[in-house]
Amino acid sequence: MTAAWDLLVSTEDITTTELREAALPEPGDGEVVLAVSRAGVTANNVTYAVLGDTLRYWRFFPAPDGWGRVPLWGFADVVASRAEGVTEGQRVYGYLPTSSHLLVRPERVGPHGFRDAAPHRSELSAVYNAYALTTGDPSYDAALEDLQVLYRPxxxxxxxxxxxxxxxxxxxxxxxxxxxxxxxxxxxxxxxxxxxxxxxxxxxxxxxxxxxxxxxxxxxxxxxxxxxxxxxxxxxxxxxxxxxxxxxxxxxxxxxxxxxxxxxxxxxxxxxxxxxxxxxxxxxxxxxDVIRDRTVEWGRAGFEQRLGDAWSRFVPRAREWVDVVSGHGPAELAQVWAEVAAGRAAPRTGHVLTF
The missing domain is CATH 3.40.50.720 (NAD(P)-binding Rossmann-like Domain)
Known part of the structure; x- marks a missing residue:
């Protein structure tokens, strides 16, 4: 494999995958390259794939016809930037593809993160377009990254x-x-x-x-x-x-x-x-849709405060309920995807992949 790769999933049969070499993205003006670092794979990702056409999940990360890149939640590092306010070495949490890299076009850049303004994502749900800087997230704990990728979304x-x-x-x-x-x-x-x-x-x-x-x-x-x-x-x-x-x-x-x-x-x-x-x-x-409505009702700060309080109560219990199984690299990602997509993962198992 080269330094860049895509794990493609058939949109007709999500248990069929193909691991392909990919070109390393080159950022243009206003663009940033993210290197996927850590991601979780759960039944939630199966939902994204099953409803990929119905709820437009396949559109977040375009792929060749008949194939999709399944959305995952996880952490990525900025490895190249030509966008003002975003610097190499920053770490973000957000929506990522089953790929080694992601090219984004940051907008609304601030101390808490940014949104991807790539044209193909402009009509998709804004909730999935936000990337949070770990340095601007008061609930971030490097020791709890596994729990965050498995549970936070x-x-x-x-x-x-x-x-x-x-x-x-x-x-x-x-x-x-x-x-x-x-x-x-x-x-x-x-x-x-x-x-x-x-x-x-x-x-x-x-x-x-x-x-x-x-x-x-x-x-x-x-x-x-x-x-x-x-x-x-x-x-x-x-x-x-x-x-x-x-x-x-x-x-x-x-x-x-x-x-x-x-x-x-x-x-x-x-x-x-x-x-x-x-x-x-x-x-x-x-x-x-509900998050959007609650954010309007409570305000952004109010929503995040309520969610943060609930998360703080949940995390101590969640640590007792999951056995984190760690894997590394795209080949293991393909194996884990096959297991989870087929419904073979045990309920206590939480798959976390690093790259």
């Missing part, structure tokens, strides 16, 4: 979802049910909702039940074949699995008691159609 979604549900979005439900309860996004949400007005129930596989129960953030844990044990009361369902068969059984059991069916993500690749069986019509939860 997922926890931000959990935070937005929990805020939405706790402040009226649950439509008066007395029970909130989360599928794929062993996933980091689901149990981050449960952690934030636990002890609130609604009872929090986790749905999981038989094999993951003990892990989910040990988390201590669900009031009750049921396996997928125990859906009929849910009480017939106003219930909000957060679908973090994308399993159409499960949705149908849950709708059939709860019927008019199902007041909310919110599609959070997809960990099953064969999701089928989110059709109404009985009860509430399925709707897609898109965290960037």
């Amino acid at each position: 997922l926890f931000t979604t959990s935070f937005a979802l929990a805020a939405e549900l706790a402040e009226g979005g649950a439509r008066g439900a007395g029970t909130v049910v989360l599928s794929s309860a062993s996933s980091k996004t689901a149990y981050g949400t449960a952690f934030l909702l636990h002890g609130g007005a609604a009872r929090v129930v986790g749905l999981t596989s038989v094999g993951n039940r003990a892990f989910v129960e040990a988390l201590g953030c669900y009031d009750e844990v049921l396996t997928y074949d125990e859906v009929d044990r849910l009480p017939l009361e106003p219930t909000a369902y957060v679908d973090a699995a994308g399993d159409q068969g499960l949705r149908e059984r849950l709708h059939d059991h709860l019927r008019e008691h199902l007041v909310l069916d919110l599609i959070l993500g997809v960990t099953h690749q064969d999701t089928g159609r989110a059709e109404v069986v009985h009860g509430a019509r399925p709707t897609q939860f898109f965290a960037p």
